[in-house]
Amino acid sequence: MTKLNDMRRPSEGMQTLPMIVYLAVGPLFWALHLTVVYMAHTAVCALAGSPFAATTFIIAATAAIILPLVLILFNQRRFGSILGLDEVLSDRAIYEGISLFANILSLVGILWLGTAAVVLSSCVPGR
Amino acid sequence: MTQMSELPNKGPRPPQELEELKRAWKIPTGFRLITAVNNQVIGILYVGIAFLFFLLAGILGLIIRTQLAVPENDLVSQDFYNQIFTVHGTTMMFLFAVPVVEALGVLLLPQMLAARDLPFPRLSAFAIWAYIVGGLVFFSTILYDLAPKGGWFMYPPLTLKEYSPGDNADFWLLGIGFIEISAIAGAIEIVVGTLRTRPPGMSLAKMPIFAWAMLIFAAMIMIAFPAVILATMLLEIERSFGWPFFSAEKGGDPLLWQHLFWFFGHPEVYIIFLPAAGLVSMIVPTMARHPLIGYRLIVVALIGTGFFSFGLWVHHMFTTGIPSLSLGFFSAASMAVAIPSGIQVFSWIATIAASKERFRITTPSLFVLGFLFIFTLGGVTGVMVALVPVDFQVHDTYFVVAHFHYVLIGGMVFPLFATFYYWIPAFSRNMLSERLGRWVFWLMFIGFNVTFFPMHITGLLGMPRRVWTYPDGLGWNALNMVSTVGAYILAAGVALFVIDLFLRFRSTIGDSVDDPWKAGTLEWLPTGAYSARSIPFVTSRDPLWEQPNLAHEVEEGLHFLPGAPTGGRETIVTSAVDAKPQYIIRMPGPGWAHLVAAVFMAAAFLLLTVKLVTPAIIAAVISIAACIVWGWQLDHGPGKGRVDIGAGIKLPTYMAGPKSHAWWAMMVLVLVASSLYISYVFSYLYLWVVSPEVWSPHGSPPLPGLGWPFGSALLLIAGTASMALARWLLPEPGRREPAAPLLLLLAVICLAAAFLADLWGHWSTGLRPAQNAYGAMVYMGSVVNFQVVFACVVLAGFAVARYLAGKLDVERRVSFENAALLYYYAAAQMFFGLLLLHGFPRLAN
Numbered sequence: 001m002t003k004l005n006d007m008r009r010p011s012e013g014m015q016t017l018p019m020i021v022y023l024a025v026g027p028l029f030w031a032l033h034l035t036v037v038y039m040a041h042t043a044v045c046a047l048a049g050s051p052f053a054a055t056t057f058i059i060a061a062t063a064a065i066i067l068p069l070v071l072i073l074f075n076q077r078r079f080g081s082i083l084g085l086d087e088v089l090s091d092r093a094i095y096e097g098i099s100l101f102a103n104i105l106s107l108v109g110i111l112w113l114g115t116a117a118v119v120l121s122s123c124v125p126g127r
Numbered sequence: 128m129t130q131m132s133e134l135p136n137k138g139p140r141p142p143q144e145l146e147e148l149k150r151a152w153k154i155p156t157g158f159r160l161i162t163a164v165n166n167q168v169i170g171i172l173y174v175g176i177a178f179l180f181f182l183l184a185g186i187l188g189l190i191i192r193t194q195l196a197v198p199e200n201d202l203v204s205q206d207f208y209n210q211i212f213t214v215h216g217t218t219m220m221f222l223f224a225v226p227v228v229e230a231l232g233v234l235l236l237p238q239m240l241a242a243r244d245l246p247f248p249r250l251s252a253f254a255i256w257a258y259i260v261g262g263l264v265f266f267s268t269i270l271y272d273l274a275p276k277g278g279w280f281m282y283p284p285l286t287l288k289e290y291s292p293g294d295n296a297d298f299w300l301l302g303i304g305f306i307e308i309s310a311i312a313g314a315i316e317i318v319v320g321t322l323r324t325r326p327p328g329m330s331l332a333k334m335p336i337f338a339w340a341m342l343i344f345a346a347m348i349m350i351a352f353p354a355v356i357l358a359t360m361l362l363e364i365e366r367s368f369g370w371p372f373f374s375a376e377k378g379g380d381p382l383l384w385q386h387l388f389w390f391f392g393h394p395e396v397y398i399i400f401l402p403a404a405g406l407v408s409m410i411v412p413t414m415a416r417h418p419l420i421g422y423r424l425i426v427v428a429l430i431g432t433g434f435f436s437f438g439l440w441v442h443h444m445f446t447t448g449i450p451s452l453s454l455g456f457f458s459a460a461s462m463a464v465a466i467p468s469g470i471q472v473f474s475w476i477a478t479i480a481a482s483k484e485r486f487r488i489t490t491p492s493l494f495v496l497g498f499l500f501i502f503t504l505g506g507v508t509g510v511m512v513a514l515v516p517v518d519f520q521v522h523d524t525y526f527v528v529a530h531f532h533y534v535l536i537g538g539m540v541f542p543l544f545a546t547f548y549y550w551i552p553a554f555s556r557n558m559l560s561e562r563l564g565r566w567v568f569w570l571m572f573i574g575f576n577v578t579f580f581p582m583h584i585t586g587l588l589g590m591p592r593r594v595w596t597y598p599d600g601l602g603w604n605a606l607n608m609v610s611t612v613g614a615y616i617l618a619a620g621v622a623l624f625v626i627d628l629f630l631r632f633r634s635t636i637g638d639s640v641d642d643p644w645k646a647g648t649l650e651w652l653p654t655g656a657y658s659a660r661s662i663p664f665v666t667s668r669d670p671l672w673e674q675p676n677l678a679h680e681v682e683e684g685l686h687f688l689p690g691a692p693t694g695g696r697e698t699i700v701t702s703a704v705d706a707k708p709q710y711i712i713r714m715p716g717p718g719w720a721h722l723v724a725a726v727f728m729a730a731a732f733l734l735l736t737v738k739l740v741t742p743a744i745i746a747a748v749i750s751i752a753a754c755i756v757w758g759w760q761l762d763h764g765p766g767k768g769r770v771d772i773g774a775g776i777k778l779p780t781y782m783a784g785p786k787s788h789a790w791w792a793m794m795v796l797v798l799v800a801s802s803l804y805i806s807y808v809f810s811y812l813y814l815w816v817v818s819p820e821v822w823s824p825h826g827s828p829p830l831p832g833l834g835w836p837f838g839s840a841l842l843l844i845a846g847t848a849s850m851a852l853a854r855w856l857l858p859e860p861g862r863r864e865p866a867a868p869l870l871l872l873l874a875v876i877c878l879a880a881a882f883l884a885d886l887w888g889h890w891s892t893g894l895r896p897a898q899n900a901y902g903a904m905v906y907m908g909s910v911v912n913f914q915v916v917f918a919c920v921v922l923a924g925f926a927v928a929r930y931l932a933g934k935l936d937v938e939r940r941v942s943f944e945n946a947a948l949l950y951y952y953a954a955a956q957m958f959f960g961l962l963l964l965h966g967f968p969r970l971a972n
Contacts, residue, residue: 002328002666004133004774011702011709014785016322019331019704023426027434034438038456045450046816054452090705091332094423101427109435109463116455126451126515 002090018083022099025072025079026106033065033110037117045123054122062114066107073103134685135327135664135773144690145660151691152243152657154636155717162717164248165656167636170234171554173255176262177227181540182625183266184218187211189618192578196611198599205595209276212593213299214269216279220395221303222262224539225348228402229313230255231546232341236317238553238650239335241665241681242324243658243698245316246788248714249721249757254312256725261309264733265302268295275299278593280388281362283373283381288366297363297736304359305732307352314345314352315795319788321345322703324712326649327687328665330705335648335668336419339426340405343433347398349795350437353803355391357810358384361907370896370903372810378818378826378900382447383810389440390806396534397436397464401429403542404471407495410549411475413646414492415482418669421474428467428474435464445518454515461513468506472499489644490564494545497572501537505530508583523593526586532579544571544624552640553650556633563627570620577613581606647672653682661686661773662699665706692770693780699772700788710782711770713763720757724750755925761789762929764939783940793945797952800915804956807911808963811904815971821899823968828892835888836965839881843954846877850950857937868927871943874950875923881957882916885909885964908960915953922946 021028037058044054072079076096081087089095155163163169190211194202203211233251237244245251268274275295277286286296321342325334361372362384371377373384412419419425438460445454476499479486486492508530512518521527544567552558585606590597597603642651647669652659663686667673680686687708688699696714701707727750734743765781772778784790820826853870886909896906926942929935935943 002330002333004135004664006705007327007664007707007774008776009707011705011707015705016703024430024434027430031434031437034456034460038453041450041452041456042816058452091330094332097423098426098430101424102430105427105431105466106434108466109431109460112463113456113459116452116459120452120455122450122452124451126445126447126449126454 006090015084015086015089018080018085019095022080022083022085022095023102025099026069026103029065029069030106030109030113033062034113036061036065037113041122049123051122051124055117058114058117058122062110062117066110066114069103069107069110073100073107076100076103133774134680135687135776136661136685136689138683138685140684140689144684147691147694148657148660149655151694151696151716152655154656159717162719162722164244164252164715164717164721165636166233166237166244166248166251167554167654167656169248169252169255170230171634173230173233173258174227176255176259177223177230180218180222180262180266181227182621184215184223185618185621187215187218187269189614191215192611192614194596195607197608198597198601198604200596206276207272208595209593210269210272210274210295213276213278213281214266214274217275217299217303218266219535220279220399221306222258222266224399224535225310225395226258226262226306227543228341228344228399228539229310229317231402231406232317232344233313234554235550235650236320236338236341237324237658238652238654239338239648240321240324240329241326241649241652241659241662242320243662243696244714245320246324246698246700246712246714247316247319247792248696248716249718250312250792251316253721253725253757254309254316256722257309257312257729258306260726260729261302261305261732264729265298265306268298273298280392281384282388283362283365283384286362286366287373294737297366300359300363300366301732301736304356304363305729307356307359310348311352311799314348315792315799317341317345318349318795319791323700323788323791324698325701325706326662326665327699327701327708328706329701331703333665333668333706335405336408336422336425336429337402337405339429340401340408343429344398344402344405347394347401347433347436349799350802351391351394351398353799354387354806357803357806357911358387358391360910361387361810364907364910365903368897370906371900372814372903372907374900377898378814378821379903380814380817380900382444383813383817385444385447386440386813387806387810389443390437393440393443394436396531396538397432399535400468400538401432403498403539405429406542406546406549407475407498408471409646409648410491410495410545411478412669413549413644414487414489414495415478416487416645417478417481417483418647418672419474420477420481421470422668424470425474428470431467432464435460435467439464442513442518445515446522451515458513458515462510465506465510472503475499489548490559490561490568491545491549491644493565493568493572494541494548497568498537498541498545501533501541501572501575505533505535505537509534521586523591524586525582525590525592528592529579529582529586532575532582536575536579541571544568547624547628549644550650551632552643553654554634554636554639555631556635556638556640557631558640558643559627559631563623567620567624567627570623571617572620574613574615574617574620578610578617579613581609581613585610642671652678657691659686660684661689663687664774686773687776688772692772693767697780699778700782708772708776708778709786710778711772711780712782712788713767713780715760718757718760720753720760724753724757727753751921755921758925758942759929762934762939762941764934781939783938783944787941787944789941790944790948793948797948800952801956804911804959807907808959811908811963812967814900814904815967818900819971821901822971823894823901824972827899827901828894830965830968831888831892833965835884836961839885839888840958840961842877842881842884843958846874846881847951847954849874849877850947854940854943854947857935857940857943860936860938862936868930871923871927871930871946875920878916878919878950878953878957882909882912885912885957885961889964905964908964912953912957912960915949915956919946919950919953922949 441457637655731746767780858864
């Protein structure tokens with residue numbers, strides 16, 4: 001429980017940006033993945049016209065984005081420390097839980113989105 | 128349940144403390160009430176006006192339904208019908224849904240966070256008055272045949288000058304663009320307020336879910352709204368000056384509008400839904416008398432929804448010919464967003480199931496249960512339309528109309544009515560009637576389902592949306608008649624609510640009903656115009672449940688900041704993550720400047736709409752002057768020293784730099800500006816993908832020589848260095864250092880020169896903005912840059928004036944820090960622009 005005495009100690013440095021990144025790292029990876037695969041698919045199809053290149057790129061990008069996210073997922077606490085989060089931050093376990101579940105949700109989202117490249121043809125007009 | 132062994136302050140408190148508080152926070156009376164900035168006063172006004180727009184747009188909805196009750200009806204003309212459905216949708220989305228949740232943020236957040244007010248009270252008031260003036264003028268266009276007719280999403284080419292002559296579309300573009308600026312002002316307030324004015328001890332992990340929801344809501348506004356602001360700028364510029372962003376024959380593309388609009392428009396749905404879900408997350412635990420189950424998962428759901436909602440915009444464009452794999456990406460994302468929404472629904476159901484004793488069935492509970500039923504159905508049809516083949520079938524039919532009304536009315540209006548019944552006791556001498564409330568609920572619930580459920584079938588039978596009338600014999604007659612009857616039942620429910628409101632709502636501050644629901648959160652503390660008597664030390668998520676003596680202790684002044692030690696309005700600023708006290712913010716009281724600024728800014732936009740350019744410029748100048756007067760009164764300086772807030776903590780009463788709330792607000796503004804610029808970069812690259820043939824050097828004059836961009840870049844570097852040096856040379860208090868303001872002026876001269884050099888470089892090649900889409904995008908880059916350059920010039924001039932008045936030095940430097948932060952961003956944006964506009968065509972060539 002937070003103690004009144006804790007309020008007398010000043011905050012340990014800037015924790016806001018590390019905390020935002022810590023809580024939202026999974027969704028940020030998800031957003032990066034969507035941006036990369038959507039833009040790459042559009043650009044490769046428009047410029048190179050190569051469905052094979054487009055599909056390969058999307059699968060590779062999906063794998064490349066999943067890998068660091070999985071690493072973070074299994075090293076939540078260490079990742080927080082790398083970002084500079086205070087080790088004795090009150091409620092740290094709650095933030096770890098939020099970050100963990102957000103990462104899992106994002107991982108599912110990335111895999112689900114990347115699956116489209118396996119089941120659909122690239123560079124084919126929608127209708 | 129916890130008992131605190133030590134309290135921040137000892138009692139009894141000296142009686143003059145409370146008197147000081149009352150004097151500092153006194154609400155103006157009589158006609159001066161319009162100058163009030165207390166969140167409780169302007170919050171109620173804000174909610175009231177937003178609700179008025181709901182009623183007005185609802186009346187338009189009834190006219191729509193009456194027109195469609197029978198086939199081949201001609202109750203209203205086709206042209207007027209187009210205006211009605213456009214204003215109905217636009218008003219509901221822009222003038223009701225977003226403003227009302229922002230209004231609830233202004234009204235409820237300071238109370239939930241036990242802050243004395245949000246950190247920028249005049250900014251809130253400015254946003255509200257701008258919205259009121261702009262909104263009322265926009266809505267009134269329906270009365271004199273000037274309303275827009277292009278539907279609430281105003282697709283070009285229908286809305287281009289050729290197909291929509293007259294000023295109707297301009298009212299939408301300038302009016303709504305302006306109201307979005309007001310929404311962004313509110314978002315700045317909410318972000319900084321939520322992160323920096325929480326009570327000591329209320330870490331992020333103890334923050335009420337509504338505050339989380341509002342934080343993410345505001346962040347989404349910061350990212351989503353600039354896209355539509357840019358879109359409205361592009362369309363208005365094309366309509367007024369013929370820059371061909373959307374005209375295919377000159378390399379533009381109408382689909383660019385759809386991308387920009389829906390990049391805003393789809394998150395908009397969640398911008399509306401998330402705060403409503405946050406409100407539900409506050410009501411359910413109270414009615415269940417059980418802490419919210421799955422707090423962490425709900426936070427995850429809010430964050431996840433906030434992100435995922437930005438990956439759905441293309442599902443409004445499934446039928447536009449986008450490659451099937453891209454459709455697959457957005458279809459997958461559209462389905463994935465159901466997961467976080469589902470997490471919230473299950474969390475509420477689990478909390479209801481875990482109720483101590485029986486879940487209390489009150490009017491707010493009924494609206495929550497109605498919301499769960501309707502929103503879930505809307506979510507299911509949402510997953511249906513996320514499937515590309517289904518969307519192909521039902522696109523632009525009444526099925527979609529049914530779907531989004533289930534999502535929006537179910538997901539937002541029902542929680543809003545729950546909110547009214549739940550929180551009105553905190554701001555009124557009387558509760559609303561529980562008996563009438565049940566009538567209101569059942570009329571609305573039955574009326575809603577009778578209206579909108581049949582529309583799924585009418586849609587599947589092929590009835591397109593937005594048709595003025597329809598022929599007999601298509602099998603749509605009975606379903607339309609049922610929908611119309613339902614609409615009147617729904618309206619009867621709303622009318623009954625309005626009657627109850629008139630009969631029983633009596634606005635008050637400090638004399639409201641005392642926590643009728645026995646809730647656990649801080650907005651139910653006893654309050655006055657100064658909010659809570661003392662700012663509580665918070666140790667749990669449901670402080671009134673976990674700290675049973677808290678209300679009494681707070682009222683006795685035994686917690687933090689029990690008086691007004693600086694003699695004015697103030698609250699505690701805490702650290703963003705763990706809510707440790709950092710400094711005292713001194714806040715402005717009532718005033719005219721923000722009001723004048725808002726009214727004249729609205730006037731400037733509206734006069735521009737009807738092409739009265741000179742009066743518009745005069746109004747804009749008055750508005751800017753009022754802003755300067757307003758800003759001049761804000762920076763009090765560190766003269767009051769440190770003050771004791773309790774627990775032996777002495778806090779400074781002034782802060783500049785990255786810890787200060789002003790710096791945070793400017794940072795939020797920079798994020799908004801960067802979001803606008805990213806939308807511009809997307810637009811530039813998008814039009815290049817669509818029409819590379821009009822790009823320089825083949826389809827347009829060759830690029831300016833490299834000397835132009837290099838010269839501009841050097842000016843930007845020199846200006847940035849000059850700004851940094853000026854910061855270093857700021858004088859000690861009471862001393863003079865003329866080099867500092869001179870360097871500041873030199874910095875803005877460099878910035879303006881870099882801007883003009885780049886502009887002239889392109890102009891000198893013979894490139895003109897109306898020539899083709901490439902020319903239009905190049906000069907649009909200058910328009911976007913001009914905004915930040917102009918703001919930098921004003922802020923730097925302001926800082927120089929502060930120096931000349933002896934109000935700027937190395938300690939008292941907020942005005943300088945703000946100017947510098949925006950300057951660094953402006954320089955970075957322009958530098959990136961040079962790379963894009965001069966580098967990309969060379970690379971692509």
